[in-house]
Amino acid sequence: MLSRVADNLYWMARFIERAENLARLMQASTELLLDSETLGSRYLNDYWDPVLTATAMEEQFRELYPNGTAADVGPFMTLNEENELSITMCLRNARENARTVRDQISDEMWTELNDLYLFITSRATISLFQRAPENVYDRIIQGSLFFHGITNATMARTEGWQFIQLGKYLERADKTSRFLDIRVHAGPDGTSLDSIQWTSILRSASAFGTYRSEVGGEPTAEGVIDLLVFSTDFPRSIRFCVREIDKLLHRISGAPSGTYCNAAEREAGRLLATLNFGGHGEILERGLHEYMDDIQKVLNDLGQSIFDTYVILPQDQLRLTFIPSSESQQLRWQVLQQQQQQQQ
Amino acid sequence: MLLDSYDTEGLFDEMFDGGREVRAHYQLLRERLDTMSREELDQKIKNLETLFLRQGITFTVYGDQRGTERVFPFDPIPRIIPADEWQTIEDGLVQRITALNLFLYDIYHERKILRDKVIPEEVILSAAHYRPEFVDVDVPRDIYIHICGTDLIRDRDGSYLVLEDNGRCPSGVSYVLENRMAMKRVFPNLFGSAGVRSVDSYAADLLGTLQYIAPHAKPDPVCVLLTPGHYNSAYFEHSFLARQMGIEIVEGRDLIVVDGFVYMRTTRGLRQVDVIYRRLDDDFLDPKVFRKDSMLGVPGLVEAVRRGNVALANAIGTGVADDKVTYAYVEKMIKYYLDQDPILKQVPTYLAWDEKDRAYILDHLPELVVKAANESGGYGMLIGPRASKAEIEKFRELIIATPRNYIAQPVVYFSRHPTLTDGTVEGRHVDLRPFVLSGERTHILPGGLTRVALTKGSIVVNSSQGGGSKDTWVLHPSRT
Numbered sequence: 001m002l003s004r005v006a007d008n009l010y011w012m013a014r015f016i017e018r019a020e021n022l023a024r025l026m027q028a029s030t031e032l033l034l035d036s037e038t039l040g041s042r043y044l045n046d047y048w049d050p051v052l053t054a055t056a057m058e059e060q061f062r063e064l065y066p067n068g069t070a071a072d073v074g075p076f077m078t079l080n081e082e083n084e085l086s087i088t089m090c091l092r093n094a095r096e097n098a099r100t101v102r103d104q105i106s107d108e109m110w111t112e113l114n115d116l117y118l119f120i121t122s123r124a125t126i127s128l129f130q131r132a133p134e135n136v137y138d139r140i141i142q143g144s145l146f147f148h149g150i151t152n153a154t155m156a157r158t159e160g161w162q163f164i165q166l167g168k169y170l171e172r173a174d175k176t177s178r179f180l181d182i183r184v185h186a187g188p189d190g191t192s193l194d195s196i197q198w199t200s201i202l203r204s205a206s207a208f209g210t211y212r213s214e215v216g217g218e219p220t221a222e223g224v225i226d227l228l229v230f231s232t233d234f235p236r237s238i239r240f241c242v243r244e245i246d247k248l249l250h251r252i253s254g255a256p257s258g259t260y261c262n263a264a265e266r267e268a269g270r271l272l273a274t275l276n277f278g279g280h281g282e283i284l285e286r287g288l289h290e291y292m293d294d295i296q297k298v299l300n301d302l303g304q305s306i307f308d309t310y311v312i313l314p315q316d317q318l319r320l321t322f323i324p325s326s327e328s329q330q331l332r333w334q335v336l337q338q339q340q341q342q343q344q
Numbered sequence: 345m346l347l348d349s350y351d352t353e354g355l356f357d358e359m360f361d362g363g364r365e366v367r368a369h370y371q372l373l374r375e376r377l378d379t380m381s382r383e384e385l386d387q388k389i390k391n392l393e394t395l396f397l398r399q400g401i402t403f404t405v406y407g408d409q410r411g412t413e414r415v416f417p418f419d420p421i422p423r424i425i426p427a428d429e430w431q432t433i434e435d436g437l438v439q440r441i442t443a444l445n446l447f448l449y450d451i452y453h454e455r456k457i458l459r460d461k462v463i464p465e466e467v468i469l470s471a472a473h474y475r476p477e478f479v480d481v482d483v484p485r486d487i488y489i490h491i492c493g494t495d496l497i498r499d500r501d502g503s504y505l506v507l508e509d510n511g512r513c514p515s516g517v518s519y520v521l522e523n524r525m526a527m528k529r530v531f532p533n534l535f536g537s538a539g540v541r542s543v544d545s546y547a548a549d550l551l552g553t554l555q556y557i558a559p560h561a562k563p564d565p566v567c568v569l570l571t572p573g574h575y576n577s578a579y580f581e582h583s584f585l586a587r588q589m590g591i592e593i594v595e596g597r598d599l600i601v602v603d604g605f606v607y608m609r610t611t612r613g614l615r616q617v618d619v620i621y622r623r624l625d626d627d628f629l630d631p632k633v634f635r636k637d638s639m640l641g642v643p644g645l646v647e648a649v650r651r652g653n654v655a656l657a658n659a660i661g662t663g664v665a666d667d668k669v670t671y672a673y674v675e676k677m678i679k680y681y682l683d684q685d686p687i688l689k690q691v692p693t694y695l696a697w698d699e700k701d702r703a704y705i706l707d708h709l710p711e712l713v714v715k716a717a718n719e720s721g722g723y724g725m726l727i728g729p730r731a732s733k734a735e736i737e738k739f740r741e742l743i744i745a746t747p748r749n750y751i752a753q754p755v756v757y758f759s760r761h762p763t764l765t766d767g768t769v770e771g772r773h774v775d776l777r778p779f780v781l782s783g784e785r786t787h788i789l790p791g792g793l794t795r796v797a798l799t800k801g802s803i804v805v806n807s808s809q810g811g812g813s814k815d816t817w818v819l820h821p822s823r824t
Contacts, residue, residue, distance in 0.1 A: 002598050003609045099400065100574045103587035111398050118397065159611060252611070310611045334639050335575045341625050341640070343578040344493065344510035344666075 005104055006163045007311045008097045013167030015094035016113065019087045020144030021175040021204075023137040025051065026077060028203035030133070035196055048073045054178045057085050074133055079126060087140060091117050106154035109147065116143035162248050166306065169248070173241035174299050176228055179204040181292040195219050201228070205236045225280040225288070238295060239275040245302070246272050252310075264305035271298050345378045346385070346769050350762055356502055357771055358423055358761040369426040369819060376534050377421070385764065388530045389420060395529070401522050403577045403807060416519055417812030419763050420531060423774060423794040427821040433496065433504055433778060434788045436688030439678060441492055441780050444511065444665045446681040448488035451664060452478050462680050463673045467697070470748050471670065472718045473512070473663020475626065477633065481650050483659045484557040490657040491550070491621075492780040493517070493793075496688070498759035506690040507756065507775065509674070511666040512658060513623050516793040516813075517779050518581035521546060521588075523815040524791070540817040541790040546779070547588035553783030554589075554619045557655040565618035568592045568608060570599070572624050572640050577808075582623050596624075601644030606654045619655045626660050668717040668751045669695055691756050696747040705743065705752040709736045712752040714743065727803075729755060758803045761814070763796055773797045775805050776816065790818040 029051055048070055052058040057076075060083055065072045080086045095117040102110055119125055119139060129136045148168065155161045179201050198219035202208040205228055214234070215223040231237035246268045250257050253265065260266040283291045352360050359370045366374045393415055396402070402413035425433075450457050451468055452475075458465045468474060493514025495507040524543050528535060551567065558565030571582040573595050586593035598608050599617065607614035622629065628638040633646040648654045664670060672693040675686045694701040694712070705712060709728050716724030726739045743750045760771035778792035794814040795805035805811040 001611050002592055002594060003611055004595065004598050005592075006611050096574070099579070099583075102400070102583045103593055107399070110400065114398055114400050334573070337628065337638065337640050338572040338575040339577065341513070341572040341576055341623070341628065343513055343515035343576070343581075343623065 001104075001159045001163075003311045005101050006159065007307070008101045009104065009160050009163045010167035010306070012094050012097035012101070012113075013164040014171040015090045015097065016144050016147055017168045017171040018175070019090040019094065020141050021172070021179075022055065022077060022087050022090065023140040023144075024206060025055070025175075025179060025204045026074060027134060027137045027141075028200045030074070031203065032196065032200040045070050050182045051077075054182045055085065057083065060085065075129070078133070078136065079120070079129060088120050091120050091140075104160050106150070108150050108154050112143065112147050112150050116140070116147070119143070159252060162252050163310075166245060166248050166252075169241040169244045170299060170303055172236055173238045173245070174296060176205050176236055176238050176241070177292045177295045177299070180225070180228055181289055198224050207234060207236060210234050221284060221288075222280045225283055229283065230275060230278065230280070239272070242268060242272045242275055249306075262305065262309045264302055264309050267298060267302045267305055271295070271302070346380070346382060347374065347377060347762060350769055350771070352760070352771060355771065356498060356500055356757070356759045358498075358759055358774065360762075369424050372536075372538055373422065373424060373534065376536070385420065389418075389764070392418060392420070392526055392530050395526065396522075401518075401580060403580065416807050417798060418523060418526065419772075419796055419798075419812050419814045420527070420534075421762050421764060421769070422527065422534070422815040422817050423761055423776075424817045424819065427819050429504075430790065430818045432687065436504070436506075436686070437494055437778060437780050437788055438786045439682065439684060439687050440494065440506065440509070440674065441489065441782055441786060443674065443678045443681050444492075444509065445486070445488050445782060447677050448659075448662060448665050449486050450681075452488075452661065453480060457677065457680055460680070462676050463670075467669050467673070467695075468664060470697075471664045471667045472749075473626065473661065473667060475661035475664075477646070478659075478661045482652070484559060484652075484655045487557060487782050488659040489662050489665065490553050490557065490659075490782050492782070493777045494780060496776045496778065497756055500757045502759070504688055504776075505756070506674075506688050508668065508671060509666045510777075511662045512625065514777075514779070515578045515581055515623075516777055516795075517546060517789070518584040519813050520779070520789065520791055520793050520816070522584075523813060527815045538817065539820040539822065541820055543789055543791045545787075546789050547585065549781050549783075549787045549789075550585065550621075551589040551591070553781045553787070554591075554621055554657055556783040557657060558618045559652050559655055562618055566616060567619040567621065568594045568599075568617050570594055570596070570620050570622040570624055572628070576623075578623065585621075591621075596638075596640045596642050599642040599645070601642060601648050604644070604648050604651045604653055606642065606645065606648050617654060619657065621657050626663065629656075629660070663718070668693070668715055669697065669748070672751065691753045694752045696743045696750040696752065701752075702743070702747055705750075706740060708752075709740060711755070713755055714739050714750055714752045717749050717751060727755070756803075758797070758805075761794075761796065763798070763814075765798075765800075770800065772800070773803045773805070774814070791816045 033047060049058070052061050052073070055077070061068055061073070061076055064080070064082055065076065068076070076083055076086065078087045081088055083089065095113055098105060098110060098113050125136060151161070151164060182201065195218045198221070199208060201224060202211050202219060207227055211219060211223065211227055215227055217223070227234055227237060229238050232239060234240060247257070249265045249268055253261050255261040255265060260269055350360070352364060359367060361367055396415040396418070400413070402415055447457065457463055458468060489511040491514060493510040493516060495510065496504050497507050499505055520543055554567045555565055567589070568591055569582055569586040571579060571593055573579070576582070583593055592608065594608055600607050600609060600614065602614070606617045606620070608617050624640055627634045629641045630643060630646040631638045631641050632643045634641070645654070646660070649656055649660065671690070672695055675690060678684055678686045694705050696702045696705055705714070710731070712728045714726040714728070726735060728736065758773035758775055761774045762769050763772035774794050774796045776792055776794050779789045781787040794816045795811050796814055797803055797805045797810070798812045799810050802810065
């Protein structure tokens with residue numbers, strides 16, 4: 001498979017998964033807010049800070065909304081096209097990647113993703129979002145789930161499928177680790193989280209039902225960590241995702257499991273071992289935030305290693321004889337040249 | 345009934361003859377249309393547009409930051425061509441492409457046609473797309489134009505005329521295939537037993553054409569489609585064709601030349617490429633040889649082509665054949681190379697570089713259509729009778745400044761075809777672009793793209809300027 005195609009498929013999956021996770025996070029956070037109706041407006045504004053931090057959008061928010069209030073967060077994170085990280089932009093990126101490799105994915109996959117994009121960018125959706133944002137989030141989550149289901153039902157288990165899965169699980173592991181980190185520096189007096197907030201985290205990861213049936217009782221730090229970090233069976237736990245990544249990498253390279261033949265496999269294997277033999281005790285002792293931070297760093301390195309191994313070749317730096325100075329200039333130049341080609 | 349108040353206004357119409365009678369090959373369609381209500385038709389068109397939009401069958405509108413995509417407007421009333429008429433078109437196109445390929449071989453080798461003064465040497469050597477770098481370079485099987493889209497129009501008496509040859513990167517064939525798919529899906533009852541020839545074999549024929557030119561007749565060659573990228577207006581078509589043929593669609597950055605061979609970069613290392621169906625202009629193919637600032641090309645590609653290690657379709661330098669000045673000489677070429685009379689006539693053409701012609705053109709600008717020699721897409725064109733004084737003067741200056749770049753033709757007639765408009769069905773001007781493949785043998789796709797100028801009275805059919813398209817039905821011989 002073309003290296004660039006592998007890269008496009010990987011990012012297509014990452015962006016869809018990211019959109020789904022953001023939608024679920026917004027939904028859960030909005031619901032949690034309804035449980036805290038007595039909050040004053042000052043606390044209300046602070047309420048969203050950890051969400052913005054965890055999703056790395058804080059700076060962007062302050063820039064676009066210098067006097068932003070709680071009411072601005074939803075539109076900013078969801079439909080705003082100036083926010084490069086908003087759900088709409090995630091879906092646009094997913095679709096652009098898919099469009100580039102349309103010949104590699106099934107018609108049904110393309111149609112589902114294109115439908116979702118047409119939905120999120122339609123006028124009707126903008127007004128629906130003002131009236132009933134939860135319906136918009138429902139549609140996004142559903143669209144992503146459909147997409148993954150359709151992928152599994154219509155695509156051969158070739159390398160392309162494996163790169164899609166890699167993107168999905170890497171993004172999911174990253175998001176679960178970020179959601180766990182959200183409320184840590186949040187409580188009004190900086191004290192520990194109460195069960196309402198743990199519930200919200202579980203909901204963000206679509207894990208509340210599973211928690212009830214597998215762990216039971218009021219959510220506690222220990223129980224939530226066991227489920228979202230260490231569960232071997234729950235498909236959104238970090239361990240589950242990393243195990244899938246490890247398997248996929250070995251299937252792509254053909255190296256026997258337990259060994260490695262490139263940096264990505266080595267990093268995935270090492271992280272998996274840590275998770276296989278870890279427990280909530282060490283996390284709580286070390287600090288949830290610090291622990292999740294480390295995991296995110298490893299996942300970042302892993303993504304970079306996959307890119308280095310399968311996408312970039314050493315000749316890449318030497319290819320251009322003419323290089324515009326900045327990256328954005330380069331992109332504009334490229335767009336211009338592509339459009340110049342006479343299609344008679 | 346939809347067609348009851350239809351008026352041909354005395355113009356040549358595809359569906360109705362001069363006496364306003366339905367032509368025989370349209371009779372069945374007329375009967376079927378009469379059973380449909382306008383509401384039903386409108387609903388179906390809406391479904392169709394949704395279908396196109398959902399499937400992403402769109403073209404990109406340039407000059408728009410967000411890269412807006414539009415559906416290519418589709419008119420549901422098909423254009424029908426009876427078998428005998430089609431036979432003439434087919435014979436004419438085969439004759440024409442044969443002559444054009446002989447001409448290109450000649451121009452890049454012995455240049456007999458220039459030495460014999462059938463075509464003035466300076467016309468060819470000054471053509472913008474002439475590539476002196478390829479003189480004496482052999483191309484596989486001596487074929488230069490493998491894929492050609494020839495635009496035909498019909499004169500006032502109904503005879504087919506060649507308006508232009510597109511022998512570099514003709515586009516639009518994906519719409520032929522998608523239009524057919526859409527018609528079958530949305531108007532199955534229009535088809536019925538109409539005896540329409542299938543267009544399904546195009547992708548297989550195209551792949552066969554590409555495989556045929558593999559270097560050293562290599563068996564099972566690796567073919568790829570080289571696209572400028574997904575910002576190009578025709579990207580949908582590129583990806584559609586690649587998928588239909590089951591070959592990789594690559595961008596310049598996916599390819600690399602090592603020791604004169606071309607490879608694509610895959611997750612498992614480099615893989616050799618034998619044939620490239622390129623949808624990129626010559627100028628951008630190789631920054632080492634042509635435009636140095638090209639970010640879309642492959643450094644070293646031209647050298648690989650020269651060495652015969654990779655084949656390109658179409659070959660480099662075919663633009664000299666579809667130059668609008670060269671066009672004026674194609675009838676002479678046919679006579680010269682094939683010793684035949686041209687089966688398809690063409691539009692009389694005045695050449696601004698010729699002193700006598702130029703004087704005529706400058707004297708008659710308000711009556712003529714002036715075209716730039718190397719533009720396509722309906723750009724760089726003056727339609728005299730509709731132009732303002734200022735536009736005419738602007739072209740006068742352009743012609744005087746660079747006469748080689750301009751030709752002029754009398755205003756040509758485009759036949760009309762019943763077309764769905766907002767309120768009713770009216771006549772709109774249409775042209776026809778059949779697609780010609782030259783490989784082991786010459787395939788003409790039975791159908792082609794009928795483009796329709798949706799604005800009343802207009803003859804500009806280009807999608808970038810308000811054109812739409814129709815499904816084109818070529819009937820089986822037994823149905824005529």
